[in-house]
Amino acid sequence: MTDNTTSNISPSAGSPSGSSGTASGKNVPSPASPAGYSVRKRRAQKTAFTIFRILSLFIVLVLFAILGFIIYKGAGVISWDFLTKAPFDGMTSGGIFPAIVGTLLLMLGSAIVAFPIGIMSGVYMNEYASKGWVVKFIRLMTNNLSGVPSIVFGLFGMALFVKYLGFGDSILAGSLTLGLLSLPLVIRTTEEALKDIPDGIREGSLALGATKLQTIWKVVLPMGMPRIITGLILSLGRVSGETAPILFTCAAYFFPQLPTSIFDQCMALPYHLYVISTSGTDIEAQQPIAYGTALVLIIIVLIINLLAGLMRKHFEKRLKIK
Helix, strand or coil: CCCHHHHHHHHHHHHHHHHHHHCCCCCCCCCCHHHHHHHHHHHHHHHHHHHHHHHHHHHHHHHHHHHHHHHHCCCHHHHHHHHCCCCEEECCCCCCCHHHHHHHHHHHHHHHHHHHHHHHHHHHHHHHCCCCCHHHHHHHHHHHCCCCCCHHHHHHHHHHHHHHHHCCHHHHHHHHHHHHHHHHHHHHHHHHHHHHHCCHHHHHHCCCCHHHHHHHHHHHHHHHHHHHEEEEHHHHHHHHCHHHHHHCEEEEEEEEECCCCCCCCCCHHHHHHHHHHHHHCCHHHHHHHHHHHHHHHHHHHHHHHHHHHHHHHHHHHHHHHH
């Protein structure tokens, strides 16, 4: 009887031991289970985010390295005379004032060309055009134009504006070419800004008795204006640094006097930088001027980007107040 009792107790005594061992061990989910899939997903996301952080940090470091190098090389050249005088002595001395003025004139001319056409085209594409294959084709061509190299626009501008229309190498030809270059960006920015506005706002305006034109002018455009303004100013930033289009249409190698007509040539910062860095009369002596020119061009672009952000915040505040 003792043996039977012992034999009956032994298995029951062993059972808690086994269960306690399982409880004390780690409960690792099977890779095929939902819990295992969730663990693998979190690990993959963590790895991806780590890679993105490293790449972002690398890009920022490269940007600061470039800016630091340009500032180190060009800051010593920047002075009041450098910013307000024309070059002389084969562009080994003097300043870059005519190039600054020429760049600003080209930016203004391109804005006059691209802004009205681009905004009206974006409004038509989003508000009036039917959603058929024609609109899709136009949108596809607009996107493709955004990827066309700038030198192609320069060749087109030379063929059409300089030679065929007889404008010659002039500010007018350069402005028209740069306007065409920035036009796809303006159209897409306007269209995307208007597309994000809920249809309920349009319907509410129409229900109150406003016409479609009044709804667009008084309601839709003001709401999309922050993003539209940002796109417009960023397009100016791109135009300010383009060399190839103005190389074929308006830029002068050496033009120390200021232009007096839209049919005059002009100097421009990107082309001036290219010339004194590659084909000047004394490249070694011109190197400090080249770095100073690059620094001024970067400062102009940074100011434009800062202005875009400030204007966007301004319009957003006005919308909130209203």
